[in-house]
Amino acid sequence: MKRAFQSLLYVGVILIMTGSSSETSVMTRLDNVIKAEVDDLSELYFDLHRHPELSLFEKETSKKMAGELREIGFEVTENFGGYGVVGVYKNGDGPVILYRTDMDALPMQEKTGLPYASKSIAKDADGIEVNTMHSCGHDMHMTVWNGTARALVKMKDQWKGTLVFIGQPAEEIGRGAKLMLDAGLYEKFPLPDYGIGLHCSPTIEAGKVGYGSGFTMANTESVDIIVYGQGSHGATPHQSIDPIVLASLIVMDLQTIVSRTIPPTESAVLTVGSIKGGTKHNIIPDEVRLQLTLRSYKEEVRQMLHKGIERITKGAAIAAGLPENKYPKVVFPEIWTPANYNDPQLTNDLTASARKALGETNVLDAAPLMVGEDFSRYGLTEEDVPTVLFWLGTVPRQRIEQAAKNEEKLPGLHSPFYYPDVELTITTGVKVMSTSILDLMEKGRQ
Template sequence: MKSILLIIATVFVAFSPSIAPAQSVEDWTEANLDSLVKLYFDLHRNPELSYQEKETSKRIADEWERVGYKVTRNFGGFGVVAILENGPGPTVMLRTDLDALPVTEATGLEYASTVKVTNEDGSKTGVMHACGHDIHMTNLVGVARYLAAYRDRWQGTLMLIGQPAEERVGGAKAMLEDGLFTKFPKPDFGLALHVAHDIPAGKVGYRAGYSLANVDSVDITVKGRGGHGSAPHTTVDPIVQAAELVVALQSIVSREVKPLEPAVITVGSIHGGTKHNIIGDECKLQLTVRSYSADVRTQLLEAIERKAKAVAISHRAPAPDLKFSEGTPSLYNDDELAGRLSSVFVQTVGEANVEQVEPVMGAEDFSLYGKAGVPILMYRLGSVSQRRLDQFKMAGQTPPSLHSAAYYPDFELTLRTGIATMTNAALNLLPRR
């Protein structure tokens, strides 16, 4: 009788996914890398823009559901929420973004995207995962598979987020407004990674405190009174106003903001007029505005409005139209969580492969989960091989940045590092009791 029970127990252990024989994350990733690379190629070839991630969302939801997660689809748009409960303990949220960019790929890779879409103005553009979200998704599928297979190694609740519209900084807001932290458990910790074009593959970077910036988009329509270019005295020239405004805006950061406070105002687009000898009725400007503190953010936006109105008054022109949009707050990495997980990263990839990085003025709406009261950490995942970085340096070039049509990651080493660091971080935050 004892021998029969022993045989039954042995068979149960062998076939139970929740108590599979122990295997390190690194060994598991190596054994499963081919299937993950296949997924990565498929995601890279089939990118979808913000708010259009229907098939991408379905693919990620299917992957998580297949390994045992309870999946909610189309949450806050094309968002995905996957829950795996594994006894009492903390709730840890792991997040990936889903969307791609309106960039025509120029990498020349065999698996390059050939997807094209038609813009609202009738023009066509390519679509590309130029910001590495395909790596982020593949990474979190790998992490999800491992943690589902080895439930004996952790305890608590896993919450996986597939977030749409990160590039338009609207996806996190939509999911939160749809009740992310009321319809599902509010996480005790939130974790995400982002590829970096300037950190070697195999390494990770982290920073406690401010890591990414407040970002706002500002559209300004400068108004005038059109007429013939030969008689400017009969007009109110909006292009002259716009030129004056571009210069005036630069004095906000240099003369109004405290020098120790980071701030950027960039005029990225200016359009006005139709022909050489015509003074038009208006000129349009598009700005990106970046900072870290909430006070400086408010100061910058108020100053932009003041400068725009002042220029109009000085030209006896109608008041300009200003539209503030696509804003997201700065990303603040929880100090305690950053310290805790940096030790995990060192244990995983070695001290030489973990570095403290400087804050940058880019934006990420992952910050909104932190603003909702969740301690968060977004760390940076090296994605370009040291060999390629050395080649760029020898040629006197900088490596293609994120959002570049020429950017691509060295995906195998990048995935190995991402899966190992994120999985071990989750295991640390969800310890067995």
């Protein structure tokens, strides 16, 4: 009797540990898979970090990522839209999930002083030698992407569906997503039911993630203005129409577009980042060039910025007495990075998965930013794929504490001093991404 009771108790304990909570056992299994892979993934990260390649030059990086994916069991297509990589893994009937990583680095010298710091030098598009660094965390994006592929294939008995893992080139110049879509990403490969991606955060602590719903990143445009005038000797300004004075007036007037024409409840930025004109103290030149960056979320606000620039530049030229053929020339870009919109329903689903993976306190609400990311394009085609790009915390805890103590700002992305907490960021990223995909696969089957 005692013996029977004991075995009953034993069965009960087993049930509590496993049978009563299959979710717990999946998470434990995932933890074990990640634990087994994290050293190898860290090595992959260091390798990628030491060998950064510039936008549109991601030849070796893409080859490496394609090779790794093939080894995991994906069917891989290389050189798709530049150096783009597309890996497809079919595992029965179920949803199609696209997961994108970017692969390019930046032309700058690393100053972290870390043992694995990049010492790489490469030729840029103009053939000029430049230092290169993964200061936007795309090396971490690739590592987490690869780790998630490993985890999901090892746990393929837990899900049914199709994975489309894409390695995108040229994010930093806002061209890669368009290159891959124009090459036929949605026609030649399974059309995704969901599209997801992540970006390293330079402010969120490693071990945490952040989600924003709706617009999270901005329309990003570079605009050039050429202000014409009539040059003369600096001592005879009455014989000139001074483009330096005119450009100065225009720069000041442009500030009124956001402050006085955009509704205060909307968001927009207009920054004049460069003004160049003239050669010498005593010459009034006949031309000044301005370079602007514009940021907005909504299309109508973007149009308001454009109209304001045209109105102000033309008005200033008329007031200065310039003939029509010398009105300022405003060049709006043909290609710009559209605002990123996180689908609210998918954001809710992914936030719930992250809470399950990391616990409530490690999942944060992230405020929208005015930076740009061409991930947005995957959700803006006629196929209307719901997409979400979320923030992966990367900052080592002691660095946050140190910065707070010294009242210093943490280095942002594109800073030569930026670096992530490697192991914790990989573990967190792979856990959140894998859980999210497992949950979406499950939801799609219901």
